Structures are given as structure tokens and as C-alpha cells.
Amino acid sequence: MRRPDGWIGEKSGWHIRWLQVRGRRVRLRYRLEGPFLARGAAQQPVFLLVIKGLRVSKPGRRPYYKEPTYWLISAVWRQGQWPLPLPLEEILEWLWQRWEVEVSHREMKTGFGVGQMPCWSPPSAILSVRWAAWVYAILVLAGYRAWGVTGGSVRPPSRWWSGARRWSFNSLWRGYRQELWGTQEFQALWSGLTGKLWKNELWWAGLWNAVAGSVRI
Structure with missing residues (x-):
């Protein structure tokens, strides 16, 4: 043979x-x-x-x-x-x-943190993967309902890129951030605490902004 x-x-x-x-x-x-x-x-x-x-x-x-x-x-x-x-x-x-x-699989592992969540028991290890995969599926389904399979994608803040023929998870994730960061509940910039403020208020606000911009979920 x-x-x-x-x-x-x-x-x-x-x-x-x-x-x-x-x-x-x-x-x-x-x-x-x-x-x-x-x-x-x-x-x-x-x-x-x-x-x-x-x-x-x-x-x-x-x-x-x-x-x-x-x-x-x-x-x-x-x-x-x-x-x-x-x-x-x-x-x-x-x-x-x-x-x-x-x-x-690559998007769920590298861009969504599937398999990277800290777990201390076998049930939590299984449930964390299921939960992350379910959230990923919901977000992708929303992208298909918004743009279809070959529709346009969310434009990035820069002007040199005219957009791709097919949206990716990164562009979808960017679109969610652009939409949600404009609301009060999901503001990327932490405005500080009411009452007595910390001495390093501006420094903490900038640090929190960087952390909020890099979180996956």
C-alpha cells in the first residue's frame, strides 16, 4: 500500500x-x-x-x-x-x-484566558473553562448577529486602517470596549473615591486605567 x-x-x-x-x-x-x-x-x-x-x-x-x-x-x-x-x-x-x-481555540486561550484562571479544586477547574467558553460563544454570537459572517468590523481609533473584509475576535472585543467605556458603569478611567482622597490620587487613577484596559472579562 x-x-x-x-x-x-x-x-x-x-x-x-x-x-x-x-x-x-x-x-x-x-x-x-x-x-x-x-x-x-x-x-x-x-x-x-x-x-x-x-x-x-x-x-x-x-x-x-x-x-x-x-x-x-x-x-x-x-x-x-x-x-x-x-x-x-x-x-x-x-x-x-x-x-x-x-x-x-487560539483566541480562547491567548485572548480570553481559557485555561489560565487560578483554580484550587477539580470542579472549579472544569466550571471555569465552561464559563469562559460560554461567555466567548455569547460574544461571538453577538458579532455574527451584528455584522454577519462577512460583514464589516469595528474600526480602530487610528485612521490608517480602512477595515478588514471579515471581523475577528480582537476587533469584536475592541468594539465592546468602545461601546461600554462610554457608559458610567464601565468607565475605563477610575475617577477616585468620594470623601477623603488619597495623596496619590492621579497616580492611582492612571494605574487603574491601565489595568481596566487590559482585563479580558
């Missing part, structure tokens, strides 16, 4: 499928081989889906090349045969959306 990358050199047997992704059409070249029996898993036939590399070019950017990808898909026993579990077009769409899942 040949290696998965051994199919790349074949000139025939390739198919073309157009996918609708973020308001644009993407052309994929693929081939489906199998079913095969893998060593150590003789009871579960699998299909090999090979997606050929893609050269991507965007206006104003240097073109780059996406490497070929290889996927093993478990077959299902149905009416005396081993077909694919889903229609092939649907499988291709889900595989393309896998990158969206990776981006969401």
Missing part, C-alpha cells in the same frame, strides 16, 4: 469542487481512495481523502502555497456496504471549517 503523499504525483483521478467560504468561492482539487484496512484496525475500514495544494494570492500581499492535506475517514456499515458517513461535499466543507475551530 502506497503512502498518502504518493497520490500527489498522479495526473488522473482528481476531482474539482467549489466551496462557498466567507462569501467567496474556493476551488479544491481532491481525490478519494479506498476503503482500506489499516494495520492494527482490521475491523474498521477507512477512506483516504487527498486535497491537493493550493496557491493563494491576495491583492497587496505576497502569494503563498498551502500544502496538501491528507485525511482518514472512517467508513460506516450500511446496507451491506462500507460507504462514507456523510456526503463528500459536506465532508469537504467541514474539513475547511476545521481551521475556524483552530482559530477559535
Whole structure:
């Protein structure tokens, strides 16, 4: 049995499928081989889906090349045969959306603090991740309802950037800050205490402003 990358050199047997992704059409070249029996898993036939590399070019950017990808898909026993579990077009769409899942994981970890909250018991460790993921989902859902999948994003304070074709979580988070910091309940600048003021009032106000601007939740 040949290696998965051994199919790349074949000139025939390739198919073309157009996918609708973020308001644009993407052309994929693929081939489906199998079913095969893998060593150590003789009871579960699998299909090999090979997606050929893609050269991507965007206006104003240097073109780059996406490497070929290889996927093993478990077959299902149905009416005396081993077909694919889903229609092939649907499988291709889900595989393309896998990158969206990776981006969401990165945003939740680096930009939202999932997995970084201090916890001192197993239940709190589980609940903190669930709570942060739920809040993240609510914020992203609000972004989709406001702008859609390919709508405009919140413009940053600077004027040199005209906006992106698709909003990101960072631009969504910036939009929430711009909207909420204008209200009294979510002011980024701490105005101090009533009554007797501290001697270092201005210094504490500036420090609190920096802290409030960097918090995630």
C-alpha cells in the first residue's frame, strides 16, 4: 500500500469542487481512495481523502502555497456496504471549517484566558473553562448577529486602517470596549473615591486605567 503523499504525483483521478467560504468561492482539487484496512484496525475500514495544494494570492500581499492535506475517514456499515458517513461535499466543507475551530481555540486561550484562571479544586477547574467558553460563544454570537459572517468590523481609533473584509475576535472585543467605556458603569478611567482622597490620587487613577484596559472579562 502506497503512502498518502504518493497520490500527489498522479495526473488522473482528481476531482474539482467549489466551496462557498466567507462569501467567496474556493476551488479544491481532491481525490478519494479506498476503503482500506489499516494495520492494527482490521475491523474498521477507512477512506483516504487527498486535497491537493493550493496557491493563494491576495491583492497587496505576497502569494503563498498551502500544502496538501491528507485525511482518514472512517467508513460506516450500511446496507451491506462500507460507504462514507456523510456526503463528500459536506465532508469537504467541514474539513475547511476545521481551521475556524483552530482559530477559535487560539483566541480562547491567548485572548480570553481559557485555561489560565487560578483554580484550587477539580470542579472549579472544569466550571471555569465552561464559563469562559460560554461567555466567548455569547460574544461571538453577538458579532455574527451584528455584522454577519462577512460583514464589516469595528474600526480602530487610528485612521490608517480602512477595515478588514471579515471581523475577528480582537476587533469584536475592541468594539465592546468602545461601546461600554462610554457608559458610567464601565468607565475605563477610575475617577477616585468620594470623601477623603488619597495623596496619590492621579497616580492611582492612571494605574487603574491601565489595568481596566487590559482585563479580558
